[in-house]
Amino acid sequence: MMVSPEMLVVEEGFNVRGVGMSKEEYWQQEHVQEHVNNLAQAYEAGDYVPPIVVKFRESDQKAVVRDGHHRLAALKTLLEREVPIQFVNVIEYKGDEAKQQLLMLKSSNSLQLSAVEKAEIFHRLHAYGFNPDEIAAQVGNSVQHVYQMLRIYDLPLEKKRLIQQKKLSVNSALAETSTRQKKFSPPKKAVKEVLELLSAKAEIHGDVVKAEIPLELWQKLLNPESLNQESEVNENQIGLELESETVS
Template structure:
């Protein structure tokens, strides 16, 4: 048996002059940091030696090729060309499915990422774009194969003050601590985080934020809220929201409902049963 008989050619793999590839302004979510520049330098060294091994992904718009995945590889190629490297005449590319939606292309920045992982701030930007396109957090989590809590946390991070996000980008505080601080201190989160950083105790802000947040949830206008009743209410609200989402998705996304609905329903029922003692009359179809 010959090699030709046991292999298949890839009809979707093409080669294109990298100078003919365009970048859509604002598309790439990666922040221009020293860490990213170092990564691109290392990629350039690798490409100089072995070429581009992982194809870039492009989408055709108005007769022009725009990169949708592989910005770091592209930047490394252009860096080599600028430095006079003449052996990089073409790079392998895969063309996006012409029927792919804008959301699918945005999500691909996480789904297809095979290189340097996106930072929390960069992932938050992807989730924010998907949410702005009408995607529910549950849909985002399913598409990007991450937990719902992860998506919700980073959506909150995307809405944080820019000064707070800059602290996360600089790796002075974690995404978790930043979100906790914003929930507890609101517009004063940046100041509290900076105080903790100056004292070299960033984790203490998270602990204080937890305490402040707990106090806000359990004491309002001097009235103490029963924690059990609070959990019951939250579970019922989650259950009802999921039920409403399923009703809508049956029309707009029947495939998602068919594949994921049974698991979501069971999880919601279990959560409701645990906090409600099995006495709820809520029904979900």
């Protein structure tokens, strides 16, 4: 199918390219500019360029790019130079939003996605309701890999930017972010006191059990600071467990 280049538009926020970076910063990268220039040369020479994958918008029948943002950038470069490009080859894609994300992930006609960009797609699939097992089956990776991608998505924006700039490795970013997380168990004595209190004074109202628990006892159960203080003086309490998350 052939359409005029003026028919091609992008959907703001759809393209995962340059996640963690500004648009200008992404498109000014040397390898990106080289890729766009090569595509522009191919278009101008009449060489084969894979069709841009689009989804036609019902409101105005514009061709919204789903795969081929670099190709569109190349076309815009040629049009700015007043190179005559009357029509461009496109393919209409009719899959749902989740399948459109998978298209970006699996496309063999584009620059390889970075780990941060892949992580964005994995997160979107997860947000669409796919669990890690289902995502793994769809993308052909292990469940462990899916969890790794979701962890990358959760990295601070600055670390994502450094990864995109190739100034920080993914493993280093994950290792730096995997701080020791505090976990605690209630003191045995406090648990025993609560159980005794519930046995003696609890009131049952339908499906609800009500009981008054002294504030001090409640703090011993749920307040980490109170628990930390108690654990220093009472050897019968479990205290704090520190756990370090390992990087796979």
